[in-house]
Amino acid sequence: MKPPAFAYAKARALDHAIELLGVDGARLLAGGQSLIATLNMRLSSPSLLVDINGIGGLEGIALRDGRLEIGALVRHVQAERSAEIARHAPLIARAMPHIGHAAIRNRGTLGGSIAFADPAAELPACLVALGGEVEIAGPEGRRTVAADDFFKDLFETALGPRDVLTAIRVPAATADTRVGFAELARRHGDYAMVGLAAAARADGKAPKDPRLVYFGVGTTPVRARKAEAALAGGSLDQAVAALAQDLAPQDDVQATAAVKTHLAGVLLRRVAQQLEAA
Amino acid sequence: MSPHLVDIRLTVNGEPVNERVEARKTLVDFLRDDLGLTGSHIGCEHGVCGACTVRVDGVVVRGCLMLAAQCDGARVETIEGVSDTGEIADLQEAFEKRNALQCGYCTPGMLLTAQELLARGGVPDRSAIREHLAGNYCRCTGYHAIVDAVESVAETRSKG
Known part of the structure; x- marks a missing residue:
């Protein structure tokens, strides 16, 4: 289908974008790889699209005070090739090839993926697994929101209607950082049926403080806390069994809830191996 | 001018193009309907099938997931241009x-x-x-x- 009618404005700067977003029904346009699809399907009908692609200063990747800051307009392809991300945020580097297809990764942005908060998307889960945070500019100024508090509900985040997500930050990996990532999709690059992003610290036998964050199984990224505890206690089998309590997936077009729960266990076994590897 | 219309200047297959487009018009519709470049095809219109693939500023993109209005100042190449060269x-x-x-x-x-x-x-x-x-x-x-x-x-x- 074709999108409904809307107006279009190119923001010159962050302040200008925030001002334009004051228009009733305005929506922010970044990479557009999710938004324009929803417009074409008439699942959303904004009055105005505020295009932030021309705003400078939102496409940097930099290490600051032990944290890697990734600008909102960094495109997936840029992240995929970034030596800084490979070194300081290896979980994101590992997730990147699973995100969309080549042409989608050329346009889609990291900030857009986080802000859109598709429950089956990879990056929101990575951000939660890493205990990252989101930098937001809005009418009241700038603020930082922890990833744990950012994803509220289905496509709902801590972003207000006039807020612009400007960057994400994650703790830079250290020598004892361990990460794991796996997903199952019917076609490489499609949204996952079930996926798992994980981070932990190496500590002898069992991974310490593991954070297991599933995607495609709920309305937001879902932490599997009982499985985390079992894994920290050294029992992978108990961790897999605990997933039945941690996760409550719904049937969808891709798989039934029972299949998803089973696949979540399969992924946990794969990811647990990755967490053990140095 | 209505805010629903946008003036764009770009190059398509090396030729300069100046047009006034509806903000809601996707790049692939602009190429096909306004410029007659029908080599870029329309399949799913939501980014899944890849039939609308074109190059913008040297990289392949989905022609259905970019607006023509976003291509102001861009260098667009289609299968016609890439064949001709x-x-x-x-x-x-x-x-x-x-x-x-x-x-x-x-x-x-x-x-x-x-x-x-x-x-x-x-x-x-x-x-x-x-x-x-x-x-x-x-x-x-x-x-x-x-x-x-x-x-x-x-x-x-x-x-x-």
Whole structure:
């Protein structure tokens, strides 16, 4: 289908974008790889699209005070090739090839993926697994929101209607950082049926403080806390069994809830191996 | 001027283009309807099938997931332009020789996507070729012949 009618404005700067977003029904346009699809399907009908692609200063990747800051307009392809991300945020580097297809990764942005908060998307889960945070500019100024508090509900985040997500930050990996990532999709690059992003610290036998964050199984990224505890206690089998309590997936077009729960266990076994590897 | 209309200046296949477009018009509709460049096809219109693949500022994108209004100042290339320059003549020949197309609907998108991979140089293995083309549906060939064609061109070019 074709999108409904809307107006279009190119923001010159962050302040200008925030001002334009004051228009009733305005929506922010970044990479557009999710938004324009929803417009074409008439699942959303904004009055105005505020295009932030021309705003400078939102496409940097930099290490600051032990944290890697990734600008909102960094495109997936840029992240995929970034030596800084490979070194300081290896979980994101590992997730990147699973995100969309080549042409989608050329346009889609990291900030857009986080802000859109598709429950089956990879990056929101990575951000939660890493205990990252989101930098937001809005009418009241700038603020930082922890990833744990950012994803509220289905496509709902801590972003207000006039807020612009400007960057994400994650703790830079250290020598004892361990990460794991796996997903199952019917076609490489499609949204996952079930996926798992994980981070932990190496500590002898069992991974310490593991954070297991599933995607495609709920309305937001879902932490599997009982499985985390079992894994920290050294029992992978108990961790897999605990997933039945941690996760409550719904049937969808891709798989039934029972299949998803089973696949979540399969992924946990794969990811647990990755967490053990140095 | 209505805020629903946007003036854009860009180049398409090297030619300067100045047009007034509806804000809601996608790039592929603009190319097909306003410029008559119907080599870029429309399949799913939500980014899944890859039939609308074009190049913007040197990289392949979904023509259905960009607005024409966003292309102000951009350099757009379509299958028509890339064919005319001879950039992919060897790839087109390999597709024909190996029956890597039947109905041809996906072919412009396949060619542009494959060319992006080939332009990186070297000889990608078959799984890398498959992965790079994973965003382009073909409902005729079963893909094997397409992978064959791309692989053979990679080998020939790396020797050249």
